[in-house]
Amino acid sequence: MSVRWQETINVDDLWEGDMTAVTVNGEAVLLVNIDGTVRAYSNRCPHQASALDEGDLDGETLTCAKHLWEFNAATGCGINPDNARLTSFGCKVGDDGTVYVDIGR
Amino acid sequence: MSKSRLVVVGGGVGGAAAVVELRKEGFDGSITLISAENTVPYERPPLSKEFLLGAPAADSTVEDAAWYEQQEIELLLGVRGTQLDLTARTITLSDGSAIGYDGLLLATGVRPRILQGIGGEGVCYLRTVTDATELRDRIRAAEHVAMLGGGFIGCEIAAAAIQLGKRTTILEALPSLLHRALGPALGDVVAGIHRDKGVDVRTGQFVTGVQRRPRGGVRIGTAEGTIEADVLVVGVGTVPNQELAEQAGLPTGDGIAVDECFATAAPGVYAIGDVAAQHLPRYGRHVRVEHHDTAIRHGRAAARNILGRREPFSDVHWFWSDQYEHSIQSAGIAGDTEQLIIRGSLEHRSFSAFCLDGDRLRAVISLNRPRDVLDVRRLITHNHSATVDQLRDESVPLKRLAAPPSAVTVRPSPLLQRGHRMGQDTCRRIGHRRTGRRHHP
Numbered sequence: 001m002s003v004r005w006q007e008t009i010n011v012d013d014l015w016e017g018d019m020t021a022v023t024v025n026g027e028a029v030l031l032v033n034i035d036g037t038v039r040a041y042s043n044r045c046p047h048q049a050s051a052l053d054e055g056d057l058d059g060e061t062l063t064c065a066k067h068l069w070e071f072n073a074a075t076g077c078g079i080n081p082d083n084a085r086l087t088s089f090g091c092k093v094g095d096d097g098t099v100y101v102d103i104g105r
Numbered sequence: 106m107s108k109s110r111l112v113v114v115g116g117g118v119g120g121a122a123a124v125v126e127l128r129k130e131g132f133d134g135s136i137t138l139i140s141a142e143n144t145v146p147y148e149r150p151p152l153s154k155e156f157l158l159g160a161p162a163a164d165s166t167v168e169d170a171a172w173y174e175q176q177e178i179e180l181l182l183g184v185r186g187t188q189l190d191l192t193a194r195t196i197t198l199s200d201g202s203a204i205g206y207d208g209l210l211l212a213t214g215v216r217p218r219i220l221q222g223i224g225g226e227g228v229c230y231l232r233t234v235t236d237a238t239e240l241r242d243r244i245r246a247a248e249h250v251a252m253l254g255g256g257f258i259g260c261e262i263a264a265a266a267i268q269l270g271k272r273t274t275i276l277e278a279l280p281s282l283l284h285r286a287l288g289p290a291l292g293d294v295v296a297g298i299h300r301d302k303g304v305d306v307r308t309g310q311f312v313t314g315v316q317r318r319p320r321g322g323v324r325i326g327t328a329e330g331t332i333e334a335d336v337l338v339v340g341v342g343t344v345p346n347q348e349l350a351e352q353a354g355l356p357t358g359d360g361i362a363v364d365e366c367f368a369t370a371a372p373g374v375y376a377i378g379d380v381a382a383q384h385l386p387r388y389g390r391h392v393r394v395e396h397h398d399t400a401i402r403h404g405r406a407a408a409r410n411i412l413g414r415r416e417p418f419s420d421v422h423w424f425w426s427d428q429y430e431h432s433i434q435s436a437g438i439a440g441d442t443e444q445l446i447i448r449g450s451l452e453h454r455s456f457s458a459f460c461l462d463g464d465r466l467r468a469v470i471s472l473n474r475p476r477d478v479l480d481v482r483r484l485i486t487h488n489h490s491a492t493v494d495q496l497r498d499e500s501v502p503l504k505r506l507a508a509p510p511s512a513v514t515v516r517p518s519p520l521l522q523r524g525h526r527m528g529q530d531t532c533r534r535i536g537h538r539r540t541g542r543r544h545h546p
Contacts (some may be wrong), residue, residue, distance in 0.1 A: 033137070053476075054475065054476060055479065056476070056479045056480075056483075058483075063479060064477070065475035065476055065479055066475060067425055068423060068434065068479075069397060080401075083516075
């Protein structure tokens with residue numbers, strides 16, 4: 001599958017320890033900045049598809065507000081429950097700070 | 106590791122979480138999980154919600170049967186503990202067998218309170234997947250579904266029944282729905298939500314008797330007249346399954362009394378989840394809750410305590426209830442629901458109701474404001490200070506109520522005083538760090 005980098009926000013608008021939701025080709029994407037590294041996930045909780053940006057990011061722990069499922073925002077792995085996993089998307093930051101996301105289409 | 110044989114009585118999410126944690130923590134002794142149900146532990150929350158709407162039950166096991174085999178966890182399904190001998194450290198099971206234990210975890214949960222004289226054909230109680238399967242079939246076949254009790258079970262099943270196109274009635278003795286959990290003002294908001302969806306909500310109704318109709322269904326007598334329904338779901342609270350502990354002479358009241366580390370009065374015997382009344386210093390009393398999240402947290406924490414760590418439980422109690430598009434959540438333990446401080450709007454069905462004790466938050470109950478619940482959940486375990494005005498004022502972020510870390514006095518460093526200064530580059534990186542950590546005032 002060819003990589004399709006789509007332009008989103010500038011990293012200046014996403015502080016360390018913060019998260020934000022963007023739309024990429026109609027897909028709700030969550031961007032998180034953990035210690036300066038930006039990662040992209042589907043903005044839908046794997047439990048019941050609730051928007052994750054309405055939850056809480058505390059350090060590396062992302063908590064979905066709907067039923068308190070917890071994830072490691074650096075890896076996408078579930079903490080509680082630990083057999084869940086966030087859907088991860090390709091993500092890179094360009095020289096000018098533009099955050100690019102590849103959702104595979 | 107001092108324990109070699111651990112026995113868990115009860116196959117709910119709490120017991121399951123405990124055995125998962127035991128193995129994860131490296132316990133390599135033998136583990137036996139005893140459940141009165143014939144299935145491996147599964148999630149109960151969907152049973153009163155999406156399961157009734159048609160979602161398959163198979164999706165909701167905590168771990169599948171193969172996992173228990175892989176982990177060498179013995180499953181004894183369809184049996185219950187009937188006698189506990191604390192001296193011999195044995196438990197007798199309903200099939201007549203007896204097993205010894207070094208460590209015993211009682212996770213027996215609760216059962217629905219049965220109303221005397223109300224039962225039989227057409228009357229349903231809900232606790233297990235077997236109950237839920239029968240209820241689902243009965244609701245499907247029904248024209249009119251009635252709920253006796255407007256607590257969480259009654260409200261959630263009513264929401265499912267009306268979504269399935271059934272005529273639905275809730276009969277509640279108290280003046281509002283969810284009255285005990287939320288108090289009258291918030292309970293009225295929930296009643297309004299159900300009425301708008303078409304549920305016939307009748308509060309202040311005392312049921313005088315239930316008769317079986319000759320052609321199926323029931324005739325429900327109330328002080329105001331008779332109601333006919335094809336199925337009557339009774340959800341009027343629960344009874345803790347504490348008989349095993351009681352008979353063995355362990356201290357019980359409303360639940361099995363345990364300390365912060367889940368220990369009962371008997372060496373090697375612990376209790377968790379819905380059946381456990383845990384003494385918590387934060388509240389200065391024994392607290393028994395029937396929250397899904399708490400049961401899981403109990404299971405994990407108790408496993409670590411059984412393995413010899415002393416980890417007092419201090420997690421904040423939290424629960425949710427999804428009804429239609431609405432989400433009710435609560436964190437902490439609400440004391441007096443008459444004294445709630447409201448942020449947001451009851452009328453617009455978006456609010457948080459806070460319980461304040463002096464300047465400290467004890468609990469929050471929210472409708473459609475889950476962020477507030479997350480914030481309060483964290484504040485409760487941290488140093489904070491809140492006033493009534495701050496809580497009412499939407500412009501005050503709840504996070505701000507956290508006490509700032511002890512103030513740091515900034516003095517010029519001796520190096521700077523002597524004329525040194527930071528290089529320009531350093532200044533720029535500190536002052537304009539593109540991805541600097543946000544400062545919370």
